[in-house]
Structure formats: C-alpha cells, structure tokens
Amino acid sequence: MTLGRVSLVVCVVLLALAPLALSPFRLGLLAKYLCFAIVAVGIALAWGRGGMLTLGQGVFFGLGGYAMAMYLKLEEAGSAGLPDFMVWSGVEELPALWKPFGNPVFALAAVVLVPGLVAFLLGLLVFRQRVRGAYFAILSQALAAAFVILLVGQQGLTGGTNGMTNFSRFFGLDLTDPNGQRAVYAIAALVLGVTFLVAKLLVRSRFGRLLVAVRDGEDRVRFLGYDPAVVKTITFTISAVMAGLAGALFVPVVGIISPAMLGIVPSLELLVGVAVGGRFVLAGAIAGAIAVNYAKTLFSEDFAEGWLYLQGGLFVLVLVFAPKGLAGVVESARARWSRKPVEVTA
Amino acid sequence: MTALLEVRGLRVVFDGFAAIDGLDLTVEEGELRFLIGPNGAGKTTLIDVVTGLTKPAAGSVRFGGQELVGRREHRIVRMGVGRTFQTAAVFEELTVVENLDLADTFRLPLRSLLRRRRGVSDAVASALEAADLTALADKPAGVLSHGQRQWLEIGMLLVQRPKLLLLDEPVAGMSRSERERTGELLHRIAATHTVVVVEHDMEFLRKYARKVTVLHQGHVLREGSVAEVQEDPQVREVYLGRAKGKAVT
Numbered sequence: 052m053t054l055g056r057v058s059l060v061v062c063v064v065l066l067a068l069a070p071l072a073l074s075p076f077r078l079g080l081l082a083k084y085l086c087f088a089i090v091a092v093g094i095a096l097a098w099g100r101g102g103m104l105t106l107g108q109g110v111f112f113g114l115g116g117y118a119m120a121m122y123l124k125l126e127e128a129g130s131a132g133l134p135d136f137m138v139w140s141g142v143e144e145l146p147a148l149w150k151p152f153g154n155p156v157f158a159l160a161a162v163v164l165v166p167g168l169v170a171f172l173l174g175l176l177v178f179r180q181r182v183r184g185a186y187f188a189i190l191s192q193a194l195a196a197a198f199v200i201l202l203v204g205q206q207g208l209t210g211g212t213n214g215m216t217n218f219s220r221f222f223g224l225d226l227t228d229p230n231g232q233r234a235v236y237a238i239a240a241l242v243l244g245v246t247f248l249v250a251k252l253l254v255r256s257r258f259g260r261l262l263v264a265v266r267d268g269e270d271r272v273r274f275l276g277y278d279p280a281v282v283k284t285i286t287f288t289i290s291a292v293m294a295g296l297a298g299a300l301f302v303p304v305v306g307i308i309s310p311a312m313l314g315i316v317p318s319l320e321l322l323v324g325v326a327v328g329g330r331f332v333l334a335g336a337i338a339g340a341i342a343v344n345y346a347k348t349l350f351s352e353d354f355a356e357g358w359l360y361l362q363g364g365l366f367v368l369v370l371v372f373a374p375k376g377l378a379g380v381v382e383s384a385r386a387r388w389s390r391k392p393v394e395v396t397a
Numbered sequence: 398m399t400a401l402l403e404v405r406g407l408r409v410v411f412d413g414f415a416a417i418d419g420l421d422l423t424v425e426e427g428e429l430r431f432l433i434g435p436n437g438a439g440k441t442t443l444i445d446v447v448t449g450l451t452k453p454a455a456g457s458v459r460f461g462g463q464e465l466v467g468r469r470e471h472r473i474v475r476m477g478v479g480r481t482f483q484t485a486a487v488f489e490e491l492t493v494v495e496n497l498d499l500a501d502t503f504r505l506p507l508r509s510l511l512r513r514r515r516g517v518s519d520a521v522a523s524a525l526e527a528a529d530l531t532a533l534a535d536k537p538a539g540v541l542s543h544g545q546r547q548w549l550e551i552g553m554l555l556v557q558r559p560k561l562l563l564l565d566e567p568v569a570g571m572s573r574s575e576r577e578r579t580g581e582l583l584h585r586i587a588a589t590h591t592v593v594v595v596e597h598d599m600e601f602l603r604k605y606a607r608k609v610t611v612l613h614q615g616h617v618l619r620e621g622s623v624a625e626v627q628e629d630p631q632v633r634e635v636y637l638g639r640a641k642g643k644a645v646t
Binding site: 252253255256257258260261263264267268271273274275276277278281285 | 448469470471474475479480482486488489490491495498499500502503504507510511512513514553557
C-alpha cells in the first residue's frame with residue numbers, strides 16, 4: 052500500500068471512531084469542520100487545479116444553507132404557520148419565494164441546483180469574456196459582499212442580520228438529542244467522502260488533465276481545439292455545488308445560518324485552510340481546512356482577539372515559505388527521502 | 398490542385414500602425430510553403446489572423462472555401478487549422494503522453510473526457526515515435542530540452558491531424574543536428590499535410606523549402622522557388638538591405 056492509501060484508511064477509521072470518543076459538543080465541532088472541508092475540496096478543484104482564485108465561495112455556501120434552512124423553518128412552522136422570524140418582522144403571509152421550499156424534494160434539489168446554476172451563469176458570462184486572475188478574484192469577492200447586503204436588506208424574507216436559527220428537527224432526526232447529532236455527523240462525513248471521491252476521479256480523468264492545461268496555458272489550450280471558458284465554467288460550477296452541499300449540512304450541524312458566515316471574511320477563511328493544507332492536493336486541502344478551523348476553535352476559547360492576527364500571519368507565512376502548503380512540504384520531504392539512496396551511490 | 402487557404406485584401410492595424418496592409422496569399426492543397434521577410438514584415442501576424450488570435454481591420458481569410466475571420470480560435474482549430482508558437486508552449490506539469498493525448502481528444506464529446514485515459518491511442522503512439530520522444534513518454538514535459546519541446550509541439554500538431562499546419566519558426570534556437578532532424582520531420586509531415594512555415598534561417602530554407610513567399614511591410618513582395626527569390630534584386634534590397642551587393646548567403 053502506498054502512503055496515500057494508508058493515510059486514507061487511517062482517516063476513515065478516525066472519522067468512524069470519532070462519535071465514540073468525542074463528547075456531543077466536540078463531535079458537533081468536528082462535523083462543522085467537515086462541512087468546511089467539503090467547501091475546501093471545491094476550492095482545491097477551482098483554485099488548485101483550475102487556477103480560479105475564488106474569494107466568494109461563501110455565496111454558494113450560503114445559497115445551499117438558506118435553501119436548507121427555509122425548508123427546515125417551514126417544516127417547523129407546520130402547514131399553517133409562518134417561520135418565527137417572519138412573525139417578528141411583521142410578515143403576514145408566506146412570500147411566494149418560500150412556498151416551494153415546503154417540499155423537501157424541491158429544497159434538496161435547490162441545495163444543489165441553485166448554487167450550481169448561479170455559478171454556471173456567472174462562469175459563462177465571466178470566463179467567455181476572458182476575465183481571469185486577480186480580476187476574477189476581485190469579482191468573486193465583490194459578489195460575496197453584494198450577497199450579504201442582499202440578505203441583510205431582505206429582513207422579512209431572509210431573517211436579515213440574524214439569519215435563521217432554532218432548528219430542532221432535520222428530516223426526522225432530533226437535533227437536540229446526541230443520537231440525532233451523531234447521525235448528522237455521519238451524514239457530513241459521508242458527503243465529504245463522496246465529494247472527495249468525485250473530485251479525485253475528476254482530477255485523474257482526461258478532463259482533470261485538461262483543467263491543469265487551462266490553468267497553465269489557457270491561450271495555448273484554445274489552439275488544441277478546446278474552449279477554456281467551458282472547462283472553467285464546469286469546474287467552477289462543481290466547486291459551487293460542493294460549497295452549496297456544505298452550506299446545507301452546516302445548518303443542521305451548527306443550528307444557524309446568517310450573513311455573518313457568508314461575507315468576505317468567512318469566504319477568505321475558507322481559502323486560508325486550503326492554502327495552508329495545500330491547494331494542489333485534495334487531501335491536503337481537506338486536512339488544512341480541518342486543522343485551521345480546529346485551531347480557530349482552540350484559540351477562540353482562550354484568546355479570541357488574537358485569532359484573526361494569527362490566521363493572517365499563518366496565511367502570509369504559508370504563501371511565502373510553503374506556497375504548496377503542508378502537502379507540498381510532505382511531498383518534498385518524501386522526494387528527498389526516496390532520492391537519498393540514489394545520491395549515496397552517485 | 399485546389400486552393401486550401403485564400404487570404405484576400407488583408408489589413409491588420411495595431412495602434413494606428415498597419416502591420417499587414419493589402420496582403421493576398423493563396424496556399425494550394427498539399428503545398429509546403431515558406432514565409433520569409435525581415436522583422437516586422439507581418440509573418441507571425443498573418444498566422445495570428447488565420448488562427449483567430451488577431452482580428453483584422455479588413456479583408457478575408459478563406460479556408461477550404463469557408464471564412465475564418467470572426468470565428469473563435471478553438472472553432473478554427475476544429476475546422477482543421479493547427480499552429481505552433483515561436484516559443485514552444487507545452488504543458489510542463491503534464492507528461493509527454495498527456496500533452497499528446499490532449500491534442501488528440503478535442504474531437505471527443507466532453508462527457509467522455511470525464512473518464513481516465515487508458516493506454517495510448519495509435520495517433521499518439523506514432524507521434525511519439527515521429528518526435529523521437531518514446532523514451533520520455535511518461536516524464537513531465539517540464540524536463541524536456543528546448544529542441545524536444547519543439548518536437549513535442551510538432552507531435553501535438555500531428556496528433557491533432559489538421560488539414561493545414563502553420564509553424565512559426567520551428568528551428569529557432571535549435572542546434573545544428575536538431576535543425577536537421579526537424580527538417581526531416583517537416584518533410585515527412587509535408588508529404589501528407591499542407592504546411593506553412595515561417596522561418597528566418599536561410600540555410601534551413603535553402604535545404605528544405607520548395608516555394609517561398611517573401612513578405613515586406615505587410616504585403617507580399619515576391620513569390621517563387623528558393624532560387625528565384627534569392628536572385629530577385631528587390632528581395633535582396635529589402636530583405637538583406639545591409640548586405641546590399643553581396644550574394645544572399
């Protein structure tokens with residue numbers, strides 16, 4: 052077995068044992084990290100493989116999260132009632148936008164399709180116009196800012212700054228009960244596994260090679276008969292769908308979704324984990340996202356104000372000294388290790 | 398013979414400067430044509446226009462009777478026009494085989510690209526051999542030498558199977574032996590394809606060229622065999638202005 056396989060098995064075992072070893076509170080935190088890890092896989096695809104520095108994944112995370120939250124709120128309110136926050140904001144009738152979200156199938160489809168469609172249309176528009184590099188990064192960041200303003204402004208529709216909270220049930224699971232929480236954790240772990248697998252297959256496919264080619268020489272790829280805009284749009288859409296799924300899981304895991312989790316800063320935080328772990332390696336991105344968010348919890352408990360500085364410092368350090376992240380450090384260490392005997396004989 | 402490429406009344410303007418002005422050019426099917434001319438004559442610009450990289454101010458480029466002007470680059474490639482660049486552009490992180498495979502699969506529907514590559518197609522295998530890169534097949538293209546990169550690029554063009562190949566200075570920066578092998582490769586390709594080569598190297602030209610077109614200040618100055626062009630006093634004057642009076646060597 053290769054080192055990669057071994058570590059994969061170890062990770063799966065650790066994730067499977069976590070519910071037995073961790074308190075419900077800690078398990079909930081781990082489930083939250085797994086949600087961020089799902090986003091990280093998408094970012095590693097778009098940024099690491101495709102060269103699209105997306106600073107606005109919070110938008111897609113939010114679209115998935117809100118779609119899920121709307122369904123859960125309607126479920127809780129029952130057939131006649133209104134979600135609690137609407138009552139407080141003086142809304143008397145269920146808005147038309149909300150009505151289809153009472154249907155669980157529609158809501159689940161929306162979790163995937165809404166972020167996917169937004170990313171697809173945006174990608175077509177932007178990548179066909181050959182917007183790339185820093186311009187794309189700025190555009191995606193502006194999108195995150197605009198999305199938050201939109202959410203905050205529509206108090207009656209979205210719950211405004213407070214977002215939506217107080218979820219007690221998730222498709223028959225009791226979220227206040229440790230067993231329900233374990234089940235939600237298991238779903239998050241499973242979705243992460245599937246996401247990782249899909250991304251891995253994609254990276255290894257011919258499309259994955261083409262994506263790397265687009266990243267390294269977009270203009271050259273045109274003269275091989277491919278339209279780079281299509282390749283980038285597909286990849287961007289996939290990464291958005293992953294973020295949407297993560298957002299939808301985040302709602303039952305954490306119990307809240309609000310604009311504060313989707314703006315520019317949270318979108319950047321998603322990126323920091325990927326950069327630290329290594330954006331070129333999927334497993335590295337996952338490990339980085341989990342590690343950075345764990346560190347955040349750790350530091351926030353004892354010294355909350357310091358965390359932002361620490362995180363910023365970490366980001367700068369990684370970009371300067373290990374641009375390929377931890378995965379890059381591991382890789383070069385392995386290369387040195389396996390090269391050693393050759394150097395001795397030479 | 399029928400005309401494969403017909404350029405008529407072409408005009409290309411960069412910031413008010415006409416890089417190509419009233420250029421007409423016809424390349425017949427099966428031809429091996431060399432394009433020469435002093436720096437700034439518009440050779441590379443012409444290739445850029447044919448392949449869709451540069452939009453002309455006026456004129457038409459017809460390929461097999463169909464207009465190319467206004468089409469997007471990858472569409473032109475799909476119609477059967479392939480090109481190389483002055484500085485060989487290969488994908489360094491991909492292996493040699495993956496580079497060639499990429500040039501092969503653009504005809505496949507996108508969804509079949511979602512599968513992994515299994516083995517090597519016949520086209521890729523024969524291009525590997527033609528480019529003499531079989532031993533390096535699974536090495537990343539980043540380790541190749543300059544000459545090998547040029548061959549890999551030509552190999553990618555072969556795999557692409559275009560009807561018309563446009564090579565922009567394929568032997569620039571190559572060693573003598575590399576030039577010779579490139580020349581042989583070129584002749585082999587020209588046996589089955591229509592090829593247009595932009596080249597500065599006079600020795601290479603004399604050895605491998607059949608028909609030559611001399612460009613000067615964005616239009617065609619002279620067209621003919623290597624000997625005819627070399628004897629032409631006007632060509633000598635503009636092309637080797639500083640060496641006036643001397644034979645073209």
